[in-house]
Amino acid sequence: xxxxxxxxxxxxxxxxxxxxxxxxxxxxxxxxxxxxxxxxxxxxxxxxxxxxxxxxxxxxxxxxxxxxxxxxxxxxxxxxxxxxxxxxxxxxxxxxxxxxxxxxxxxxxxxxxxxxxxxxxxxxxxxxxxxxxxxxxxxxxxxxxxxxxxxxxxxxxxxxxxxxxxxxxxxxxxxxxxxxxxxxxxxxxxxxxxxxxxxxxxxxxxxxxxxxxx
Numbered sequence: 324x325x326x327x328x329x330x331x332x333x334x335x336x337x338x339x340x341x342x343x344x345x346x347x348x349x350x351x352x353x354x355x356x357x358x359x360x361x362x363x364x365x366x367x368x369x370x371x372x373x374x375x376x377x378x379x380x381x382x383x384x385x386x387x388x389x390x391x392x393x394x395x396x397x398x399x400x401x402x403x404x405x406x407x408x409x410x411x412x413x414x415x416x417x418x419x420x421x422x423x424x425x426x427x428x429x430x431x432x433x434x435x436x437x438x439x440x441x442x443x444x445x446x447x448x449x450x451x452x453x454x455x456x457x458x459x460x461x462x463x464x465x466x467x468x469x470x471x472x473x474x475x476x477x478x479x480x481x482x483x484x485x486x487x488x489x490x491x492x493x494x495x496x497x498x499x500x501x502x503x504x505x506x507x508x509x510x511x512x513x514x515x516x517x518x519x520x521x522x523x524x525x526x527x528x529x530x531x532x533x534x535x536x537x
């Protein structure tokens with residue numbers, strides 16, 4: 324009875340160990356497949372996609388022999404200038420993760436030197452982005468000023484048109500006033516003539532009346 328129990332116990336341990344070995348074997352080949360896929364993408368200049376594959380291996384297979392290489396590749400590819408989705412912050416993150424691994428003194432010095440270069444590059448890049456934003460803001464202000472100037476110029480032209488129209492109206496009024504003054508003078512002259520004629524008629528009437536009285 325004891326012997327049978329021992330046999331069962333040994334079989335359980337054996338099968339459990341085989342299952343663990345199978346899982347390790349399966350993880351190894353999945354990590355290897357991902358690494359090969361990433362390398363193919365890298366060779367075809369699909370740098371961002373290759374970096375994502377290396378990141379997948381680095382995150383999901385920490386116990387595999389590819390873990391260290393995947394972290395380093397993720398750091399390098401994410402910071403390469405020819406990567407269309409270059410991200411220096413991501414590159415620095417993975418380099419700092421790489422520093423946490425068991426490294427030789429020479430490897431540590433090389434990685435630290437690389438981190439210093441990328442940090443300096445990132446500072447320059449951030450400065451460029453800041454200057455580009457400032458330049459864009461200045462362009463926006465200039466554009467707004469141009470619009471305001473254009474609107475002011477349009478208002479000025481409109482006012483000039485209104486002023487010219489008023490000047491034309493004033494000239495027309497002046498012409499009408501001159502014409503009216505001329506007509507008034509003519510009427511005044513005609514009235515004077517009529518008054519003279521009336522005065523002569525009165526004088527004639529008076530003389531006629533006086534003659535009758537005689």
